[in-house]
Amino acid sequence: MIRFALFPRRHDTAAPAAALIAATLCALATSPGAQTVLSTTDAVVQGKLCVGVPCGTTQGFLTETLLLRGTDTAIRFDDVSSDGGPTNDWQILANDVGNSAAAINRFSIMNRSENTTPFTIEGPAPVNSLYVAGNGDVGLGASLPQDDLHLQGGSTSSLRMGIAGSDGSAAFRLSANAFGLNFQATGRNVTNPTFRSLLTILSSADHGVVQISNDDLILTGDLTIEGDLFTHGSVCAAGCDRVFDADYPLPTIAEQAAQMRSARHLPNVGPTDEDGPFNVTQKVGGMLNELEKAQDRDNQARTVEIAKLRTRLAGLADLDARLTSLESAPP
Incomplete structure (x- = not known):
């Protein structure tokens, strides 16, 4: 007490x-x-x-x-309890003492027992730097906070996250500004010390342009990727490069044609609803499998055709020899 x-x-x-x-x-x-x-x-x-x-x-x-x-105004709370309960000593401090470069105008709450200062407001802090509304909403720069945490600045409002004790190289920042960009996520690390844009949402974006539901990401509108696209999952469930294995059950051209006519789609690509979404990953894997099967069948057909042509050429060579023999025989 x-x-x-x-x-x-x-x-x-x-x-x-x-x-x-x-x-x-x-x-x-x-x-x-x-x-x-x-x-x-x-x-x-x-x-x-x-x-x-x-x-x-x-x-x-x-x-x-x-x-x-x-010159050193403070209020100290010295707890002399001896009943085993909380005993931390606290102090309310106004301004640093002296004129050193590190001295600042401030209002702080100190934990004297731990020698820490968990709360400080510097003298130049602007109006409404911290505002707690009657309903518990917290405003940072906002005197009428509209959400649990409301950040409001001049032309830009930012929230920065970093690692305590680091040199500041590793950090992540969310910001909104009044120059056409509604929301932007930027980050930097030791390798790339300059903040670079990771995600930008323009204020002109349509309602619901990005939706995340359960494990689905739904985009309404065009998607432009300036780079490579990699997917993970059952891309090659149909076999993909296994087509060229000796034990792969490759259907004949007649069998493949019969399956396509019966199912009305490529067997390993599956049906595609013209008016509904479809799995691009599965479609790409299935098309790759069907393309490799077609290429393998084409190679086999070419091999058979080449063998036939060679047989015909051999017959022609025999016929040419006979004609030559007849032409060279005496009358």
Whole structure:
């Protein structure tokens, strides 16, 4: 438990609490390092209070009830609990001390037990840098947050994600701006230290142009790929290059023709609905298989035809020899 007891509650004494406090503060101001217990009971100050060496009897106040004045203003919460419960000590700090290059104007909440500062607002922070609405929505730059987290900037709003302790090379950034780009995802790493665009959605994009449902990606509109397209899955379920294996059950031309006429499509390509979607991966694999089967059958047919031609050529050669023999015989 943290207890903060400074001011005595006056029940039956004529001297007001403020007079006692003022006298004690004056004593503290004239006796550096002195520590005085003002009261060990509850206290009430019916007025405004200034704490710090610069405070004087003519101290002016604005709207504040408590004024802290000094070169190192802070409020420390010193937990002296000994019951095994939470005991962290905390401190509210205003500004750094000194004029070093690292000193900044700031308002911070420090965890003195862990020597960390989990919350800081620097002096130059603009209006509404952090705004928590009554419904719990958080605005960063927005005084009327419309979502759980609402980022609002001038011409650009960005959300950046990086790795703590790194040199900043590995980072990912989501941004929206007012120059025609509605949403952009950029990233960089050690190999490519400059932010490069990974995904861009223009503000002119139609409604529902990209949809992700379960394990499906649905695109409405044209798809342009400036590069190679690779797919993973059962591309070669029909066999693909196995067509050239010796044990592959390659149908004859007559058998293939009969299957096509009966099914009204290439056997391993499958039916294609003219008005519905189809599996491009399966179609490409099936077409590759059918193309290789056709090529293999064509090669076999050519081999048979070549054999026939050679037989005919052999017969012609025999006939030519006979004619030559007849022509050379004496009359």
